[in-house]
Amino acid sequence: MDYRFSKISSSIKKSEIRELLSLTRKPGIISFGGGLPDSKLFPTKEITEITEKVLHTKGYLALQYGPTHGEADMISSLIKFMSDFGEKAEHDEICVTSSSQQGLDLVSRLFIDESTPVIMELPSYLGAIQAFRRDMANMIGVKMDFGGMDIGMLEREIEKLEKKKTPPAFIYTIPDFQNPSGITMTLDRRNELVQFAANRGILIIEDSPYRELSFTGEILPSLWTISGGKGVVLLKTFSKMLFPGMRMGWITAEKEIIDKIIMLKQSVDLCTPSFTQLILSEFISRGNMEETIKKAIELYKPKISMMLSELQKNMPEEVVWSKPGGGMFLWLILPEHIDAKEVFYKAIEKNVAYVTGQPFHCDGSGKNTMRLNYSFPSLEGIEKGIKILSEVIKEFICKK
Ligand SMILES: Cc1ncc(COP(=O)(O)O)c(C=O)c1O
Structure with missing residues (x-):
């Protein structure tokens, strides 16, 4: 056929x-x-115990459809988790996702039309390249050195785009222990990047699966924190710091963006499974996460x-x-x-x-x-x- x-x-x-x-x-x-x-x-032992408890005490919620933005218990646990790592967010600034790949999918659908320019690091995460390519973005690479994205080159690329009156939809970056390079963006560069993007009115997508896995104890402030929660969309996932099998993550952004993400997500999967959200939120509140x-x-x-x-x-x-x-x-x-x-x-x-x-x-x-x-x-x-x-x-x- x-x-x-x-x-x-x-x-x-x-x-x-x-x-x-x-x-x-x-x-x-x-x-x-x-x-x-x-x-x-x-x-596995802790998850087995928690699963039994969730089914006994909250089975009526766990096996039901849930709110698109996520279960209230889960969102509270996420806010607590973020604050343990120096980050602040409100309930209406969070949308639970089926891991970060869904976060990338939603962001891509929300901001990219055919030929929309987007800026990303050279190299960058393959799953992001795949999502943006699917939506036919014009991906523009900015080189990195061992301190992260080359801000001089970023400025030159953006000036070129602005001259053509085609500013990028966003700058996509993985500042902490990047996949694939393992490179962490220095604090100076984080400050420069946030300042530069704010001055030009360009959104930053900060993808951050690895931040908590620091071997030295040093964890730099996220771009979300440096920006005061303005002009940054933060993508998080439990896949790397816990386990990927539950497919659990979340997006943090200004309410205006989160509202649109929620509407989009409704058309994608209605909601992330309530069952796994309740298990993970119990896991976090028991302190098993740390x-x-x-x-x-x-x-x-x-x-x-x-x-x-x-x-x-x-x-x-x-x-x-x-x-x-x-x-x-x-x-x-x-x-x-x-x-x-x-x-x-x-x-x-x-x-x-x-x-x-x-x-x-x-x-x-x-x-x-x-x-x-x-x-x-x-x-x-x-x-x-x-x-x-x-x-x-x-x-x-x-x-x-
Ligand atoms: C930078 C980055 N973003 C997003 C993802 C997607 O992970 P998941 O969908 O399991 O949360 C990965 C996975 O390797 C990654 O390295």
């Missing part, structure tokens, strides 16, 4: 990363590829230390990498003439996998980059895998 697919459906591309990762599902592989939390952290975050930090800290020390010992000097103070990812930059995809196929032969960096670049650059995940592989896997990867990279450097 000759199906009449929508224009949007033709803007959806197959994910190169998913295809590469499908090659890594062979026994014995050491994978730095995915973005998964270590499942040792999952608090415990799980603490455990995650304890588990990931030796893993990043191992990765950094093995890189230092084994990588050739032509290779550079980020030194993440938290989160789940490290970014590796090879000499420009080396294609990380060619290295990938060689590494896979030796049972080591990662993801190539190019798909994280909205402008198609970044051929010589790769993302390494350290939250999922074991310590022994990291030690062995980095040695092998270093040997493979050395061969490429010697060859060229």
